[in-house]
Amino acid sequence: MTTSPVPGPAGARIALPPLAVAERLEVVPRWDEEVAYQSWRPQILAPSTWRPAAPPRVFAVVNQKGGAGKTTSTVELGAALAAAGLRVRLVDADPQEAALTAWLRPQYPGEGERWSLRSVFFDECTLAQATYPTRFEGLDLVPSGLDLARVEYERPIGAEQALAAALAQEVEEPDGPGWDVTIVDSAPSLSLVTVAALTGADEVIVPLKVGGLDMKGMASLHRTIRHVQRKTNPKLRVGAVLLTAWDKSGFARQLAAKVAEDYPEAAVIPVRRSVRAAEAPIAEQPIRLYAPESTAAADYDQAAGLLVAVGGEAR
Numbered sequence: 001m002t003t004s005p006v007p008g009p010a011g012a013r014i015a016l017p018p019l020a021v022a023e024r025l026e027v028v029p030r031w032d033e034e035v036a037y038q039s040w041r042p043q044i045l046a047p048s049t050w051r052p053a054a055p056p057r058v059f060a061v062v063n064q065k066g067g068a069g070k071t072t073s074t075v076e077l078g079a080a081l082a083a084a085g086l087r088v089r090l091v092d093a094d095p096q097e098a099a100l101t102a103w104l105r106p107q108y109p110g111e112g113e114r115w116s117l118r119s120v121f122f123d124e125c126t127l128a129q130a131t132y133p134t135r136f137e138g139l140d141l142v143p144s145g146l147d148l149a150r151v152e153y154e155r156p157i158g159a160e161q162a163l164a165a166a167l168a169q170e171v172e173e174p175d176g177p178g179w180d181v182t183i184v185d186s187a188p189s190l191s192l193v194t195v196a197a198l199t200g201a202d203e204v205i206v207p208l209k210v211g212g213l214d215m216k217g218m219a220s221l222h223r224t225i226r227h228v229q230r231k232t233n234p235k236l237r238v239g240a241v242l243l244t245a246w247d248k249s250g251f252a253r254q255l256a257a258k259v260a261e262d263y264p265e266a267a268v269i270p271v272r273r274s275v276r277a278a279e280a281p282i283a284e285q286p287i288r289l290y291a292p293e294s295t296a297a298a299d300y301d302q303a304a305g306l307l308v309a310v311g312g313e314a315r
């Protein structure tokens, strides 16, 4: 296993190449309930009117269940879109041991203040000032550390709206926002920061690990999303439910049917289980670079193309 960063010319960012031809999952408007699960293939469920969204676009990756695949989905969707030539910014909105920040290490300048998402909540800097390049071309990062938890207990004025306001300010800039896509990786809780992410986003992405499902948790996530839609962000839509670490099972299919019912507007996308997914963060690389042949890399690549139009037809 590679544990050291990919070498590149000094100071140069590492390019994220397109994947070699990968097996694509079939996209269907509904699953055939009659097929025995043994012969069932993973399929993407997308409403027949489905179109990828046009950039600029802001996604919040949310599920209060721990280990659902939020951070993995954030990195891989971001890396896939960067590989397609978009300017992508990832936002670490999880104060616990900084998983996203540790995976993609921001490249701080040699001197000066180091801003983070916390600084944005406390109005110390803009979101753009808190954005740093990673080692990967087209992929930038707003880092976080344990001090992001201060937002929860100090509750700065307007915290719920802080991300929405910071993003709106960028749209007002003469050249528009500097990023085509922003993806916010949330903590495993429906905290103030998570609500702020939902309030600032155009779309929610819900990763669900089939084996770790908890129906009560699903119901409270559903309530929170609908609540944000009513109170703070009427434009919010649920873009996709990602069934992470997907394995063929009768339960996987029941789960897929349940989420399709809960979120009829969303695409339901399986991301197949791959051991390489757990190794990539240790190697500090996106899965698509670390293991371009893996099913997880291919499935996230396809999911990214369904969510965001890259020069093609948009919704």
Ligand SMILES: Nc1ncnc2c1ncn2[C@@H]1O[C@H](COP(=O)(O)OP(=O)(O)OP(=O)(O)O)[C@@H](O)[C@H]1O
Pocket: 065, 066, 067, 068, 069, 070, 071, 072, 073, 094, 099, 186, 187, 188, 244, 245, 246, 271, 272, 273, 274, 275, 277, 278, 279, 296
């Ligand atoms: N497609 C996959 N196949 C196999 N393992 C996966 C897959 N996707 C994610 N995992 C693994 O599942 C674990 C949890 O993933 P991840 O850290 O992305 O979840 P999370 O929702 O961000 O967790 P937390 O709630 O702690 O922030 C990790 O070990 C990750 O490598």
Ligand SMILES: [Mg+2]
Pocket: 070, 071, 072, 094, 099, 185, 186
């Ligand atoms: Mg995480």
